Amino acid sequence: MTENEEQESMKLPAPTTAPLFFAFGLVLLLASLVTNVIFAYVGAVIAVLGVHGWWREMLPREHIEPVPLQPVGERAPEITPQPASVEHLVIGEAGHRVRLPLEYHPYATGLKAGIAGGIAMAVIGGIHGLVAAGSIWAAFNGFASIVMPLFGASPPPDMLSFHPGIMVAALGVHIALSLLIGIVYSSVLPMLPGHPRLWGGIVAPIVWTAAGWAAIGLVTPGGAGAVSWGWFVASQIAFGLTAGEVVSRSTPVRTLQSYTLPGRAGLEVTPATSQPEDHS
């Protein structure tokens, strides 16, 4: 039996209508703007009464009152242990769906992959601009339309000329997206089955090109006709192959999941095998 159980009541702030009166007074005061000035006078009086009541609740000493304790029968019972129901996940446990990344590529790999892929993509884009439109800037201007309303602008900018502002926007978006996708590649590719180069270089670009093809008519009606899909696919595959290659060549780092418990605590430096145990 604790000290609290022996007492009969608990002291808590006493109920009061002072806040209600203060709020109501303020409401009437403001409501006088849309009704009649008499509401302001009445509201001011009620608000002052409310403030006074509130003041009296707090000073010179806070008004508290004893609240009787709950009957013993209605109190929450003591929490009893419920042992033997804890299941721990074991790496490689037979039949379990878990697939933990025992190794991962550092973020630097993702950044490098993004930079390399972004350069490859830009090269293809530039070549497309030269071949199809006779200007290397066409690709950059088109790319900037992701964040700038170029096709809706009045008058529309010359898409074959160099525009410093558009160039900065295009580079900013291209670099940001390339780095982000590079990091995604470095995180996801090692966990996919089979050949990372195939996933990163072919499958992923084709999937998002298909999605882009389906959506662009809705998203940018003015820009739908400006996309050469063959070149678009080529630039995406160039990104995917290059970034996938960089990730594949990177040396992965073991995660803590592959360490023993003492190893995780820093007591043992030799990591355990990353091969899952055979529980069969």
Added chain:
Amino acid sequence: MASSEGLSVSTFEKDAEKTWLDHMHEWVSTVDHKKLGLLYIFSGLFFFILGGIEASAMRAQLAVPANDLVEPAEFNRLFTMHGTTMVFLVGMPIVTGFGNYLIPLMIGARDMAFPRLNAWGFWMFLFGGIVLYMSYFASMGLYGAGTAPDVGWFAYSPLTGRAFSRGNATDYWILGILLSGFGSMSGAINMLTTTLTMRCPGMTMRRIPLFVWMMLVVSFLMLLALPVLTAAQVMLLFDRYLGAHFFDTQAGGDAVLWQHFFWFFGHPEVYILIIPGFAYASEIIPVFSRKVIFGYVTMVAASICIGLVAVGVWAHHMFTVGMGRGLDIWFAVITMVVGIPTGIKLFNWIATMYGGKIRFKVPMLFAIAFIGQFLIAGLTGIMLSGAPFTWQLSDSYFVVAHFHYVLIGGLLFTVFGACYFWFPKMLGWMMSERIGRWHFVLFFIGFHLTFTTMHIQGLLGMPRRIYTYEPDRGWAIWNAITSAGVVLQGLGVAFFLLAIFLAFRQKKPAGPDPWDAWTLEWSTSSPPPEYNFLSLPEVRSRRPLWDLKHPEDPDWEHE
């Protein structure tokens, strides 16, 4: 102990003798955070019914082309009152109500830091709502110019100027929101102070439940965003009553300034409303997956990031104003960044469920639906963050679909989940699982019929806020489906009300811990006593009840 029992018996005898007036006095004079929390929640649900009726009237009007069920001017009032009600009088009080009720219980405190301020905040909110709805009666009676406000829930200038908004319906809008805003700010101060100063022994900031962390972020956002709206509304009152020209472009003011002020509040407001939805999901999903939340620290970090980014994206609501390319790019990129911490949260919820022993109870059904729907809401948000995209679809039904996916698919679904999850604690009685499932199924189907199709109407060019349309526009079938969905949603809400009614009527005891949960509120009786805990708890981990139930493998050994 005997003395305690004796005192309690006499208390019950006294309770039995209480008249209806005594009970009323008990509720209007209460400073107890739990009663105030319930007042907030049930007031919010009352206004939810009003806002729902307004929405239903609009959808009835739009169900068929060239309809004349609702007059154009009345339609303007309906969408203004619907938006204002749902944001300020439904979302805000329900969020504040759950925060009020649960924060002290979750951190092991006996009450909020400022109990009387807490009561004042509730009454300011309630009177603010009443003032807003008084416009339906009072403005007609005194001035004969219009009834309810008709300027839209964001009340753009110069539409709100005296020249374009005669009578005082707009003044009722300003005053109603101003008053309820004071209530919300006081609530934020209270939640913030309570969390920072009143935690029980052992409840460090690294151990407080995610619900409390997220409400902390929400409180900061409220304190940052609401004063800006309040100041703007006072400026607007000055314009309308004292001849000032803050937003009067013809007299040297700036109408766009209102948009900046409003959206500096308005966009954080979206997060003020949706982060509590995250909070409810973050408590429900682990309990019904029978697993600890995945990535507690990253969840906290993501919440803080969302809070920080939320105050820097407001002008993505203004791409079509013509701010210039520099600002368009800035706000587009920053808006896209919000997707990163939000994505982290989605992955963490999914990872929490992954490999768990999921129990598909009603709260969990709503939480799972929330994840998918909020993902769609986030993706359309990312689409709208592109300035060119918004140039195409601004002020269309696509935007309407997007924010309803956020506020209904995101917030409201989690609110329903939270009601089924915590009402047994709050009321002491279980809600019907069977009725709850009907509620979920009807509301889920109705929601998607209504709001998924709205995306298509938007892409087909249907502008928001039009009161009717011609039959040859190709929108008729989609509008018919949208309106049919509202009927199902209405039925779903009817089942929800029925579940509450039956809980009161059947009084099936919930017990202190009906879900076998792990946070402190489940360690006390249902409903909790006024003092919450007989003795203040001491915690050693993020799941104090788990530690007590599983002393052989307590969490504090792993955290």
